[in-house]
Amino acid sequence: MHEKSRFFETSSWLISLLLVFPILAIFYTAMGGDNEIFGHLMATVMGTYTYNTAVIVLGTVILSILMGIPTAWIMANCDIPGGRWLQWALVLPAAMPGYIVGYIYTDWFDYAGPIQILLRDIMGWTSPAHYWFPDLRTLPGACFVLSLVLYPYIYLLARASFMEQSVTLSQSARLLGCSPLQAFWRVSLPLARPAIAVGASLVAMEALGDFGTVSYFAVNTLTTAVYDTWLGYSNLNAAAKISAIMLVVIFILISSERYSRRKQQLFSQTVSADKIEKVKLRGKFKIAATVFCWGLFAAAFAAPLVQLIIFALGYLSSSSVIDFVQYSLNSLYVSGIAAVAALGVALLVNFYRRLSGKSVSAAPSRIASLGYAVPGTILAIGVLIFLTRGDHLINDVAKYFDLGRPGLVLSGTMFAMITAFVVRFSGVAIGSVESSLQKVAPSLDMAARTLGCSAKSMIKRVQLPLIRRGCLIAMLLVFIESMKELNAAILLRPFNFETLATYVFNYASDEQLELAAMPAVLLVFVGLIPLILINRSLERGHA
Incomplete structure (x- = not known):
């Protein structure tokens, strides 16, 4: 009709x-107005802001890939203890706001935090001069925290792609003499590249637009520059110029992702007669896969949530x-x-x-x-x-x-x-x-x-x-x-x-998250709802 x-x-x-x-309106405003403040920013701090932004985006994407792809492949192809629960549990960290995870990890790993106190008690150290401990409030620390809450973008898409791949392809690779690892690198990973590229672009855009985490870690990026320019200088025109630059970067990211897979066409899909039979890992491989997946879930979601609940009750x-x-x-x-x-x-x-x-x-x-x-x-x-x-x-x-x-x-x-x-x-x-x-x-x-x-x-x-x-x-x-x-x-x-x-x-x-732990727990549980819906939809689609 x-x-x-x-x-x-x-x-x-x-x-x-x-x-x-x-x-x-952002582009329209950016083309006009006074360039004095924007010129001052360009001559002084914009280079640092741009560098920090590039490091945040690139570092977060790399760490998210290192976390998301192995877990996705293990969940799609391997049988490990608790795998039925773990396949949806690995999605839950996306419900955690990055700045909350950043606060909790900073509280744990600071000089006065429980981790360093325990190390000093065990090793007999008495001052910071006796040992070196990584500072979390740095660019690498911000990348690590952001990757903990953003890797589920890559995990979800990569897992769906691995589940959709025909098992006959990996079986053919094995018959041709490939080991499971070689079959992964030569068959499974190239076929999943479009999904991984989409997930990586989503992670990049989320990292580029993050304000809460980088602000708490005192890392100046283009996003914090927009915020400071408007509220600090009360200059909407300069804020619009910075925003226009970021929009162009986002457009380039999206266009690059689509251009990279413009000629790719995938026709092999899993059908009812082509069920995936999960590999039963044994020995050190089983231990390594189990520790990695459950450890990632604990580090990204379970431990921070338990700490929030303790704060809320205390x-x-x-x-x-x-x-x-x-x-x-x-x-x-x-x-x-x-x-x-x-x-x-x-x-x-x-x-x-x-x-x-x-x-x-x-x-x-x-x-x-x-x-x-x-x-x-x-x-x-x-x-x-x-x-x-x-x-x-x-x-x-x-x-x-x-x-x-x-x-x-x-x-x-x-x-x-x-x-x-x-x-x-x-x-x-x-x-x-x-x-x-x-x-x-x-x-x-x-x-x-x-x-x-x-x-x-x-x-x-x-x-x-x-x-x-x-x-x-x-x-x-x-x-x-x-x-x-x-x-x-x-x-x-x-x-x-x-x-x-x-x-x-x-x-x-203000370093007082304990007083707002109750609403923080509510935000986390509210954020779990769409993740559960998405994961259930994924399971029904591949049942």
């Missing part, structure tokens, strides 16, 4: 353009329950509105694509999804520029009609935060709704039209009931991502307004 619906067409294009305007009487409740309600409020709004965007653009059937109808959904590739700090600058222009327009109109000046109607309220969340996470909702809508057979639409249903009636009575689960998942994913979002919230929140994420970060920055 191909039906032109003026309402869906107009609404889809209008909303998609509104969602992409904050991104375009400092429960010192924590402010009133603040916790208030900030939880704030997070629920803005995240709930953002989830509903993002679902509305997803339904409009997907129904327009479904009703139209033309190739151009896919453009609004693609445009509306662009914000998901933009780090929160950069997107916050674009939203701020866009809404500030809107505030000026509202005040000019009000003045023209002698209504006074209403002030910051858009940029100084929760509307700015909600707008940033919708722009950033609409792509998540669009993907979820699109996936559900694709499972609805076109014959059902034709049958509804044959029975006299209009387009709107067909959507209400046929399509919406069938994609209800996808809509609920879309809302849930956007809600949870908005609850955890720190970068945009910390720049766009109104005065005296805190969310759980900003509340926890403020205490972590």
